[in-house]
Amino acid sequence: MENKDIVIPATDDPDTAGFWAAARERRLVVQRCGDCGKMRFPPRPACTCGSFAMGWHEVSGRGRVWSYGVAHAPTLPAFADLVPYVFAVIELADAPHLRMVGNLATSAKAAINSVPQDAVAIGDEVTVAFRPVTDEVTLPVWIPATQSEVVQ
Amino acid sequence: MSTLTIKDRVAIVGMGETEFGKGLAGSEMELACRAIRTALDEAGIAAHEVDGLSCSNMEATHEEDLADTMGFGDITFFSRIPAGGGGGCGTVGQAAMAIATGQAKVVVVWRSRKRSGRASRVWGKTAQEVTDYEAWLRPFGMIRPVDDIAPMARRYMHDFGATREDLGRIALTFRANANQNPRAMMQAKTLTMEQYLGARWISEPLCLFDCCLETDGAVAFVLVSAERAKDCPTKPAYVHAFAQGITPGSSLMANYNLDDPYRLQTYAAATRLWRDSDIQPGDVKVAQIYDAFTPEVLWSLEGFGFCERGEAADFVRRGEIGPSGKLPLNTAGGSLSEAYIHGFNLISEAVRQVRGTSTAQVDDVDSAFVCSSEGVPTSAIVLR
Ligand SMILES: [Zn+2]
Numbered sequence: 298m299e300n301k302d303i304v305i306p307a308t309d310d311p312d313t314a315g316f317w318a319a320a321r322e323r324r325l326v327v328q329r330c331g332d333c334g335k336m337r338f339p340p341r342p343a344c345t346c347g348s349f350a351m352g353w354h355e356v357s358g359r360g361r362v363w364s365y366g367v368a369h370a371p372t373l374p375a376f377a378d379l380v381p382y383v384f385a386v387i388e389l390a391d392a393p394h395l396r397m398v399g400n401l402a403t404s405a406k407a408a409i410n411s412v413p414q415d416a417v418a419i420g421d422e423v424t425v426a427f428r429p430v431t432d433e434v435t436l437p438v439w440i441p442a443t444q445s446e447v448v449q
Numbered sequence: 450m451s452t453l454t455i456k457d458r459v460a461i462v463g464m465g466e467t468e469f470g471k472g473l474a475g476s477e478m479e480l481a482c483r484a485i486r487t488a489l490d491e492a493g494i495a496a497h498e499v500d501g502l503s504c505s506n507m508e509a510t511h512e513e514d515l516a517d518t519m520g521f522g523d524i525t526f527f528s529r530i531p532a533g534g535g536g537g538c539g540t541v542g543q544a545a546m547a548i549a550t551g552q553a554k555v556v557v558v559w560r561s562r563k564r565s566g567r568a569s570r571v572w573g574k575t576a577q578e579v580t581d582y583e584a585w586l587r588p589f590g591m592i593r594p595v596d597d598i599a600p601m602a603r604r605y606m607h608d609f610g611a612t613r614e615d616l617g618r619i620a621l622t623f624r625a626n627a628n629q630n631p632r633a634m635m636q637a638k639t640l641t642m643e644q645y646l647g648a649r650w651i652s653e654p655l656c657l658f659d660c661c662l663e664t665d666g667a668v669a670f671v672l673v674s675a676e677r678a679k680d681c682p683t684k685p686a687y688v689h690a691f692a693q694g695i696t697p698g699s700s701l702m703a704n705y706n707l708d709d710p711y712r713l714q715t716y717a718a719a720t721r722l723w724r725d726s727d728i729q730p731g732d733v734k735v736a737q738i739y740d741a742f743t744p745e746v747l748w749s750l751e752g753f754g755f756c757e758r759g760e761a762a763d764f765v766r767r768g769e770i771g772p773s774g775k776l777p778l779n780t781a782g783g784s785l786s787e788a789y790i791h792g793f794n795l796i797s798e799a800v801r802q803v804r805g806t807s808t809a810q811v812d813d814v815d816s817a818f819v820c821s822s823e824g825v826p827t828s829a830i831v832l833r
Contacts (some may be wrong), residue, residue, distance in 0.1 A: 304575060304585035306591075313584065338706065339585050345697075363705070364607070366599030367653035368590055371567070373575060376590045381650070384591050386600045386705045396705040400589050409590060414653070419607050436588055 302375035305434045315342045320435040323427045327395055330352035330384045339397040345406055358425035359390040360397075360439070367414045380412035383417055399437050402426075403444045412444055453486040454725065457833070459545035460678040460685030463492030464800050469583055469634050469788035470819045472567035473665035474692030480667035481510045481561035482518055488669040488673075492681050494555055499671075500552030501526035503540040505791060507533050510561055526553035530693075533795065533823030534741055535714065537792035538830045542691030544672045544822065555671065558791040561667035562749035570663070571734050585701055595660055595742060597702035598824065599652040602744040606654065611762035613654060616743040617645040620658040622787055623740065626772070627782025634662055635786040661784035668793035670800070682745065686803040690831040694718030702824050714827040715752025715820065723754065726814045726831050730754040734810040735802050736818040737795035740783045745823040746770075753820060753829065772809055780809035792821050797833050 319326040328337040331350030343349045345367040365385040372380060382400070389395045400409035401417060405426035423439040430436055465487030467473070467480050474485070489496055499521040503511050516524055526547040530536030537560065544556035562735040563569060572593040579587045590599060605611060621672040624640040627633035640658065678685040694717030698707040707713075723729060730753060738749045747761035755776055756764045764770070770778040781787045781798040788794050801807040801818035820829040 302577070306588050307578050310580060310584075311512055339582070364600035366555045366591070366596055366603065366605035366655075367650065368592070369598055369650040372590070372592050372736045373573070378580075378590065379590070381653075382590055384596065385590050386604075388742065394706075394708050398586050398591060398703070398705070399591050421605065430588075434588075 303338065303430060305431060308433045312342050316340055317434065319353060319355070320369055320427060320437060323435070324355050325358045325425045326353040326355050327392065328352065328387070335448050336392045336395060340396060351359065356389055356391040360387040360423050360425070362386070362417060362419055362421040362423060363388040364419055365417055368414060369428060379408060379410045381414065383412060383414050385417070387423060397437070398408070399439045401438065401441055402438065404437045405438055412441060416441070455549040455688060456725065457544045457687045458675050459672055460675055460687045461541070461670045461800055461832070462673055462678050462681040462683050462685055463488035463494065464490065464630065464797055466794065466797055467667045469632060469664050469666040469790070469794070471665060472599055477563050477667070478510050478514065478518065479563045480563070480665070481515060481559050481669065484561065484667035484669035485519060485557055485559055488557070488671045491683055492673070493673045494671055494673070494681070496520040497522045498555045499557050500524055501544060501547050501556035503528045503544045503556060503558045504559055505529065505531065505533065505536045505540065506531045507791070508560065510559070516743065526556065527749060528697070530828065532667055532822070532826040534739060534791050537796060537821040537828065538691065538819055539693050539821065539828035541670065541672070541688060541796060541830055542693070542828060543693060545688040548672060548674055550773035554677070556672045557669060558672070559667060559669035560791050562790055563665045564789070565665045576714065582701055584701065593652065593702070595652040595655055598632045598742045598744060599655050601652050601710065601824070605744060605747065607803050609759035609762065611644065611747060614642065615762040615765050616659055617642050619740070619746050619770070621741045622771050623779045623783045624781050624786045626809050627786035630781045630787060633782040633787040635782060636662060650657060655742060658785070661741045661789040662786070664788040664790060666788055668790045668797055670796065673734045682784055684804045686800045686832045688830060689833045690722050691724070691828070693720070693826070693828045694719040694828045695750045704824055710759065711748060711751070711755035713748055713752055713823050714825065715749050715823050715829070718820070718829045719753045719825055722831065723830050728831055728833065733776065733816060733818045734814050736778050737779060737780070737783070737799050738778050738821045739792045739795065740779060741789070741822060743785070746778065747749055748823045749820050752823065753818070766773055776808070779812050780811065781808050795819050803832050812831035
């Protein structure tokens, strides 16, 4: 990959490997308890109901911006050329109590600073896309509804 | 079962602080030893009497090395409290528990940090491959603690009408307190709202002055039983109540997965603390609230019951956290303007308020509240 400083998640943790395996297949999943049906994120080895029957459940990939921040310097070398960039907390449409951190971009391949902050507001609708960054790691990225119209 | 309690049975009888600054000479270990030496001397207690230790789990100084260096006796109690800034009051509380239950007689708690250099920042050492909770944050460019706080702050401002000026009022209030405090790193630097609003962004909506200082320095305390405290030359600061807190779904800083994201760790600590305390939120005349970032002050004011949910910004706007307000806060300048020793210098200031020796002394103080970091597994104490 072009940026050797990039920060990547470990994909071999038994509790979370299923999330990253699904992301490689361009599917967004959260855990769902096989006994009580409760959805969970981030992944855990058990459900609060006591069950260990945790399975993966594909969600629609639609969500809303619950909140966001805008990072400025100083930061790590991998992100230094990208500041200022937005990072968002996305509330999932299928499970509004579950929130995922991710970047906004105009397309799966566009940079994480491609959506300027004045185009972002709490409540904005977004849809997931996937960006492969290494052979093992594909990161979800979120395309704002307003931006995808612009691109199309 | 009879009610067991630590209430007023243990006291802080010695306190030691090094200079607070940037680029201090000496290792973290030396700074720790100097603060502890001062605390023991103040208490009139010999090093060989120390038999208990409690510190943060981020402490680089090892217990056995400290015991060897200082000449402590046999150590029969030691504990480390997790979660960085959430642990400060926990060290004091667990020391009090150890003494009240007879596990130890003389307990030293301490925190030593050399963090003034940029190379020493924890976020600067982020691994290329991240695990655990960091796996859901760092790959997306949320690298620093301030990045974890920024979305929480923005959503709070959106939901409850808090403004940048409200955050600025917190920074200005604490700075004015620091301007009276010769130990404060910012004693000589005043801060205006214009300067605050014009400061560079760090992680929007938070700017430079929403973030705490980075400091070299150490703080230490010596605790003994209330009976032993009578023989010490200092005025004892009794540990009246203590609690720790984790709420379901809460995390380290990035608390986006609670059903209610503002029912943070303090809510758990508060329930327990006020249940055990004869002094209630309305009785507290001075408080030291953990302030690594200004929004944490709002959330802790609400979490500990000094304000209703969503009303803390208005409390600040009315001037209630200033020297003539209902609840003067961070009277030495706090983490924002005195020094950032992971909140341990907030405990020192509470001890000074109880002793009547603060540079911003509040009249008729009969107790002092201190809390550790909001947004992480946390802790709080009431001293009297
Ligand atoms: Zn279940």
